[in-house]
């Protein structure tokens with residue numbers, strides 16, 4: 001399994017991610033996750049992989065002045081943008097799901113990851129860390145791409161990059177994101193001392209105006225891991241091949257991308 005690189009992010013991608021999250025489905029799905037978590041006023045909440053902080057800002061309004069929201073993300077450029085939203089009950093730090101040691105144990109009422117779990121190559125360490133920082137009975141909410149029904153774009157990317165000349169670069173053959181199936185997720189949560197309140201598979205449908213928008217979306221949400229490992233000279237041709245495949249998904253409304261998303265709500269045992 002190849003680790004994702006956190007070194008490909010750029011200011012343009014970070015700004016793009018803010019723009020795309022706000023007017024596209026990622027934020028909407030985040031709000032559904034927050035609805036499922038039933039967060040109340042006064043709660044202390046951790047947003048892992050907060051990106052540019054839009055959802056954390058939304059949650060800060062829910063918990064109000066008596067509560068607090070901390071957003072962490074390993075990409076400093078995204079945290080810089082998130083920090084524009086700072087207020088008394090909302091803070092952001094560069095941080096990583098693999099190391100929550102700066103937070104005390106039994107500290108948060110709720111921890112959530114919106115569109116982040118599938119970027120974690122190894123999933124038990126983050127779950128152990130989350131278990132430690134949650135209060136007893138505290139809630140974990142996450143959504144993840146589904147291994148059984150991956151998103152169209154991931155399938156197209158993997159198909160194109162499996163061919164020469166791209167397959168000469170080993171990262172091309174790594175299947176990412178690191179998707180889970182429902183049984184795997186249930187097993188992971190159970191093994192790491194979470195009781196499951198809900199696991200649901202939802203349709204994940206994004207309609208984007210054109211292939212360029214779809215690629216922009218993939219670049220910013222994968223922090224350029226989509227094709228960022230390829231030498232510069234091969235990137236344009238890889239993009240062209242991906243765009244051609246995307247064109248086949250065109251409907252009257254635009255390029256329709258489908259897959260499944262798994263949503264899980266669990267409580268610390």
Ligand SMILES: C[S@@+](CC[C@H](N)C(=O)[O-])C[C@H]1O[C@@H](n2cnc3c(N)ncnc32)[C@H](O)[C@@H]1O
Nearest residue numbers: 021049050051074075096097114115116119221
């Ligand atoms: C698709 S974006 C989602 C951002 C945000 N949650 C939202 O809803 O807009 C995925 C995020 O996961 C973050 N991420 C990747 N690896 C991570 C890790 N090991 N720990 C925490 N966050 C991580 C990325 O930096 C990126 O901001």
